[in-house]
Amino acid sequence: MNGAKIILESLKKEKINKLFGICGGSVIPLFDEIYKDDDIEFILTRHEQAAAHMTDGYSRATGEVGVCVATSGPGATNLVTGLATAYMDSIPMIAITGQVATHLVGNDAFQEADTTGITRPVTKHNYLVTDVKDLASTIKEAFYLARSGRPGPVLIDIPVDIQKGSCKFTYPEKVNIRGYKPKTSGHTKQIKAAVKLINASKKPVVYAGGGVIISKASKELRAFAAKGKLPVTTTLMGTGSYPADSELSLSMLGMHGTYFANHAIQNSDLIVAIGARFDDRVTGRVKDFARGAKIIHIDIDPTSISKIVNADLPIVGDCKIILKKLTKDIETKKRSGWHKQISKWKKEHPISYKKDKKLRPQYIIEQLYEATSGKAIITTEVGQHQMWAEQFYKYNEPGTFLTSGGLGTMGYGFPAAMGAKMGKPKKTIINIAGDGSFQMNIQELATCVINDINVVNVVLNNNYLGMVRQWQELFYDRRYSQVCLGKSHKERVPDFAKVAEAYGAKGITVCKKEEVMPAIKEALKYKTGPVVMDFIIEEEENVYPMVPAGAAIDEILVDMA
Amino acid sequence: MKHTISVQVENKFGVLARISGLFSARGYNINSLAVGETEDPEISRITIVVHGDESVLEQVTKQLNKLPDVIKVKDFLNSDIIKRDLILIKVSANKKVRPEIIEIATIFRAKIVDVAKESITIEVTGDEDKVSAFMDLMRPYKIKEIVRTGVIAIERGGK
Incomplete structure (x- = not known):
């Protein structure tokens, strides 16, 4: 089987039936196989950047892994913004790029760019395939990396002669990368300690991020919050992870978050951060973030923990698994004093805008x-x-x-x-x-x-x-x-x-x-x-509330006055 | 504080670029870096000496561990280790001062590896302190060139 067909057959093994992208000189063999293939639908975009974002949107909406294709050189560099976007938001996707023939790599050939070099900082991992025999196993590994652990985009750069080369097609069943074994279950002792902190807390706030959505843990988050009557604020990436119409919802926190979410954080005695990474748009002035609170930080990526704000109790693992364990062990509580205070903040400064005749x-x-x-x-x-x-x-x-x-x-x-x-x-x-x-x-x-x-x-x-x-x-x-x-x-x-x-x-x-x-x-x-x-619309309408850059998140402007 | 970190990585092309890229992208400073194959030809070892406080080092270690090509990371801060740095040092030396230099080299168990009319080249191996002490003693003779490998390290005992 030729390399190009191996690519398509491998993709089918991963249940891919749609590709987004644009053709070009060094992917013509691949596109020739796409032409002959009835099972793969190809969406020809007008710009590779858009192809990358489409793939990302497909992944986010379905929770699966999308795939985009571009040619070497400018095709690949046009993907960079899309890959960086997906990387920052931990979105699984695969990018396949053509590369000039292996004997030309490094020669400044026509439409050559060091694609793996350029995309290294914006992908979870990337590959340059130099032997057609490695193609199937590389694709298998790429999908595994993209979807497991903290997900992210993975790029596979495939020279045109590898697409034309041929070998027997066997798709590996399993992947074993000795340097990559994400921990999912969470340390039992840490979980026990977390339960103790949560039970003892009078003014807790759950701060949920995109990780809750990625690990498909929304149901678990609801159960957790309901049992402990824990107010939940979500990040921009965590939007939708917890129902906005729930009584316990504080909506978004941070720079354009709600007055009540920010005040709840600043006055709480315990923050339970779940699948969130203390981004600067969330924390405002870091040294004043959640001043009086202990912090439990649950995340599958150890590098996110204690990177910006020191975690008193880190738990490395998958949000879904850990939330289940926590919910089982925490006590049912009312915490009515805390909720009364939050309702007061909600009444004082709800999210609002000027209601007049203008188109706002x-x-x-x-x-x-x-x-x-x-x-x-x-x-x-x-x-x-x-x-x-x-x-x-x-x-x-x-x-x-x-x-x-x-x-x-x-x-x-x-x-x-x-x-x-x-x-x-x-x-x-x-x-x-x-x-x-x-x-x-x-x-x-x-x-x-x-x-x-x-x-x-x-x-x-x-x-x-x-x-x-x-x-x-x-x-x-x-x-x-x-x-x-x-x-x-x-x-x-x-x-x-x-x-x-x-x-x-x-x-x-x-x-x-x-x-x-x-x-x-x-x-x-x-x-x-x-x-x-x-x-x-009105030209000079502003977004409020707003925390000015460098301020603490309770130094919040609720409107022009 | 100075930390010596030993990193076992897959012996593949591009891995060193991933590691040096990680350091530059996150603003960590490398003091020295030495790479070589290990007893297993599929694995290379990178020894990195890096400056930073505890939180920086925690991030460096975690970030290194996050790379799929990195198999194991060890910070030698609290370990009993043997550290070695090798330098080749070329010093101006005429007939008059040559014996003095050779005498110092002998005390340091350094090797004279090349002698020319107006210069002498010496190989010194040891931990950083020994190597810098030797360099200090050579300074009055005018050092023409220094080449260093960067520190490599191994734990003592059977581990």
Whole structure:
């Protein structure tokens, strides 16, 4: 069997039936096999970066491993942003890149780049295959690494002559990497000690991150919180891991988190961090984070523990397994004093916005929630709209909010939405975008139209790179340097509805508050391809609450005053 | 504090790049690094000397362990170990001072490996203290060039 066919057969062994990517000179043998193959569907994107984000979105929505393909050189370098995005958020995916023929490697050949060198810091692991005999076992190993332990993207670089070479195909049953044995079960003594701390705590807070979603531990988290009456705050990546409409939910913490989540953290006596990594957007000024609290930190990646905030009690292992054990042993408690205090904070400063006649982004998102009964999968780009999407749509299930949390990649949301739709065809998929971000992968409208991928893009168009503008307004005396995206305040560029129509998609422009709901309903009715809704919103709307950079998280601005 | 870390890795290409990349990406400073094959040709050993406080070293060790190509990491901080550094040192030496230099070299059990008209090259092996003491004594004679291997280390006893 030739190398190219070995790649496809190996992928099928891993139950892969969809690939995202673009062809090129050094993957022609692989694409020739794809041409002959009836079982593999190939989504030809318009940019490799988008292919990587689609794969990532597919993985996040399904909890499985997506695969993208690119050619050598620029094809591979275009994947880098997508790989880095997935790496920061621990998303399993496989990237297959072509490479120049082995005898040319290192010669500065046409479309040659040191792909494994370039992608080393943004992948969990990567390979350059130099012998066709290693191909199948390398693919097996790559999938194993991508999905196990703390998941992440793995890249396999395959020179064109290896794709053309041939050998007998046998797909290994098992993988054994002696330097890689992730611990999952958690140390019994540590778990016992954690139970003791939790039982003794009067003011505990559970701080849940993306790890809960990755380990599919949402059910276990609910049981844990319910038994101990433990209030739960989630990170941006943990959104959906715990139902937002639960009484115990504190919503998000950190820079744009809620007043009550941040105050709960700062006044608690015990933080139970689960699958979270104390990102700087969460902690604010580190030395003042959770001043009076002991910290239990549960994570499968030992490097996350005591990296930023010292953990009093580390537990290395899988969240799901450890949560089960903890729930079994903790005492049923009421903790009514603590909950009374939290309710008071909730009443004092709920998440809110100015309700007037103007078209405000928060209103649009509330209407989206209503129109979809909270059942859609929401993807986002990065910026103000991303925060509003987190704050004003309520997520009650894991895998319903897909966002670039760690790397903060503008241009992520649209292709991720497409990938999510490919993985979950029955779901309504909505990409909440800004006018800046949406233009970073707008070319994928073509891919979307051609493949009839039905996603709705909600562009919250404020004519600005809004989050930077907000910082410039608040901390740089309104010196709006290079953030206005239009020709002027009156003339926004482009007309997104027209762009959509040029691609053969549906375009809708909304300027008034009363037009919002009818427009959303019209968009949701459209089932044949992509929709672009251009909402002409208030230009200088800000995201609140906000913790200024370098402040402690209870030094929180709840609004302009 | 100075730590000597011994890392067993898969003897494959690219592994050294992964390790040095980890150090540079996370801003850890390497004092010295020495690599060689072990008794098992599939395994190489990298001995790294690194400066840092306890928390930095904890992260370094964990980050190294996280790499799939890393088989074992050992920080020798609390171990009884034998450390060796090898230097080749070329010193200006005419006929007049040559005997003095040779005398010092003999005391240090160093080897004279090359003698030329105006210079002498000496090989010294030992722990870092011995090697730096020798270098200090050579300084007055004008050191022309020094080449060092970096520290390697092994535990004492049957372990």
